[in-house]
Amino acid sequence: MADASLKGAMPETHDGRSLRIGVVHARWNRAVIDKLVFGVRQALHDCNVPNDNIVVQTVPGSWELPGAAAELISGSDFDAIIAIGVLIKGETMHFEYIADAVSQGLMRVQVDKCIPVTFGVLTVLTEEQAMARAGMSAGGHNHGEDWGFAAVEMGLKRKLWRTGQFAKRE
Template sequence: MSKRFAIIVSQFNQTITEKLLQGALNRFIELDVHKKNISVFHVPGAIEIPLIAQLTAKSKHYHAIICLGAVIRGETSHYDYVCQQVSQGCLQVMLNFEIPIIFGVLTIDNMEQAMDRVGGKEGHKGRDAADTALAMVSVVEQALSVTNSPSPTQQKLANQ
């Protein structure tokens, strides 16, 4: 498959985020996405994800961007601010650049919930993110063919 994907992964709560990353990478390989078509960007924490999402979207090099992280609730309101800022930032990039941004940032209360979502009883959110990225690329292509007005990102990708 010749589609290109960026994966942005937070290093904070790395025990969880590396499992998310491996799940996404493994799923892409299973679906015949070549490793050379996947770029991985590590950021210190979840709050840094939207900036790199914006820069990768702006490059017009990728068909979709996956954002992976794990924000675990603590005893202060910091959790609420981080979750809101990261989700709003990713949404803003998606709408501004008309590129699928897959929100694979876990917002959880504890480590048990995190483990349930990286291969436990709640499935594997990293694998789900790869599936969603591929599905959204297809839907975007379908929507653009119907409206017959490709986005600037899609135009640049088509001309490469």
């Protein structure tokens, strides 16, 4: 059996009861999005993030995610943001333009605003790949769970780092 750490980060459970997490998601490919948001919520719940500290907002599509993430951060006190979208390659270059712009935009928001922004945008070639990455097919895994755990971990680390503290172990 292969070591689970060969692909993806080994999940760690952190106590996120002190965190406020913003989730912004696109409405395109809604069936997959809903499963991913469910996975995020499950992970946040597993990390003890109170429901009142989870703010979920929607935008029309993935193109709007960077701007929405920036506005959420500017308008309120969040410890981390999770941006969720699903881009499925079609017959035109639209996929490449949107995927690149959204990726660069979310990274820029994270760096400019000094708030962790978890990249929860699936960029896949087929609907089947999207469904597998949302845990909707046999052998699939809901990546929303990974994004929730990552946001909690980074939100907690940001709080420590901003006060000059560092984790005791790694």
